[in-house]
Amino acid sequence: MTEPQLHHLHCKDSTGTHRMGYWQWGQSDAQAVVLCVHGLTRQGRDFDVLARALLQAAQVQGRSLRLVCPDVVGRGSSDWLTDPALYQPLTYLADMQTLLADLHAQAPIATLDWVGTSMGGIIGMLAAAQPQALVQPVRRLLLNDVGPQLSWAGLARIKSYVGQGGPFDSLQAGIAALRQTLAGFGPHTDEQWHALNAPMFKQGAEGSWVFHYDPAIALAFAGLSEATNQQGGQIMQALYEQITADTLLLRGADSELLSRENALAMTACGPRARLIELAGVGHAPTLVASGQIEPVLDFLLRP
Numbered sequence: 001m002t003e004p005q006l007h008h009l010h011c012k013d014s015t016g017t018h019r020m021g022y023w024q025w026g027q028s029d030a031q032a033v034v035l036c037v038h039g040l041t042r043q044g045r046d047f048d049v050l051a052r053a054l055l056q057a058a059q060v061q062g063r064s065l066r067l068v069c070p071d072v073v074g075r076g077s078s079d080w081l082t083d084p085a086l087y088q089p090l091t092y093l094a095d096m097q098t099l100l101a102d103l104h105a106q107a108p109i110a111t112l113d114w115v116g117t118s119m120g121g122i123i124g125m126l127a128a129a130q131p132q133a134l135v136q137p138v139r140r141l142l143l144n145d146v147g148p149q150l151s152w153a154g155l156a157r158i159k160s161y162v163g164q165g166g167p168f169d170s171l172q173a174g175i176a177a178l179r180q181t182l183a184g185f186g187p188h189t190d191e192q193w194h195a196l197n198a199p200m201f202k203q204g205a206e207g208s209w210v211f212h213y214d215p216a217i218a219l220a221f222a223g224l225s226e227a228t229n230q231q232g233g234q235i236m237q238a239l240y241e242q243i244t245a246d247t248l249l250l251r252g253a254d255s256e257l258l259s260r261e262n263a264l265a266m267t268a269c270g271p272r273a274r275l276i277e278l279a280g281v282g283h284a285p286t287l288v289a290s291g292q293i294e295p296v297l298d299f300l301l302r303p
Helices: 044-060 090-106 119-128 151-159 169-182 189-201 215-222 226-239 261-266 291-300
Strands: 005-013 014-028 034-037 066-070 113-115 138-144 201-203 209-211 246-252 273-277
Touching: 005 090, 014 044, 014 090, 034 044, 034 215, 044 066, 044 113, 044 189, 044 291, 066 151, 066 201, 090 119, 113 119, 113 209, 113 291, 119 138, 119 226, 151 201, 151 215, 151 226, 169 189, 169 201, 169 209, 189 215, 246 291, 261 273, 273 291
Parallel strands: 034 066, 034 113, 113 138, 138 246, 246 273
Antiparallel strands: 005 014, 014 066, 201 209
16 A cells, blocks of 8 residues: 555543544554654654555565554544643544544554654653553554653744744745745655655645644643653652553664764663654654665564
């Protein structure tokens, strides 16, 4: 399958329900499921290149996989929430639990692996620390440039741009603007950058191009400070130390969000993550370049 299929399901929240979209690759009845969850302002199509490579490698091994890449609520094909205060990790975790239960009802899940970039990794840590709340415990957890302890400088930079920018006169203008904002993504060819970021935009009623996500997701950052970041880090650290899943940590060597010190600490506690640092990349590796994809394939397809 060279293109994913878009599906939707309804998830409950404190105001009623919202609809979440997810992109599915591979065999819909495969018992091995890989859930790929994107970063704060991104969407499920971020994983297109990885999905194609993973399915091709699995086919060579004679294995069947089902890859699922949700658009976290407020992004992409998913609804925007009526109460912006609900844009927070516990809402996203509940949605992933609902999604996995629905997938399990369609075809039983025998193994569950999780690939989480930035925010998607935070949700993944929450899920892996509470295996009893999932239809299957997370077997393998890949954390892409994220951990329980995050640097304030990196969060402050994200806070400065989330919800900002646009509208743009053309799709190409929006994609070019992202190239400046997201310089930490590292080098990409023009073709790679266009393919990765075209799904980040939608055309408005007047013909201009705007970001695909609800600008209100920025409200969760409004009250964030260095002090609250430290408090949140302590909570996440306690959860990280409960994780037993086989864990791989990817870190952009130039990341301003996940320091090398904090990454190394993750190798010595909890699941004792195996650390791979990627040169020439900051926050966050896009899993487009072959040198970034290969360790992911090795990790997820290891016997």
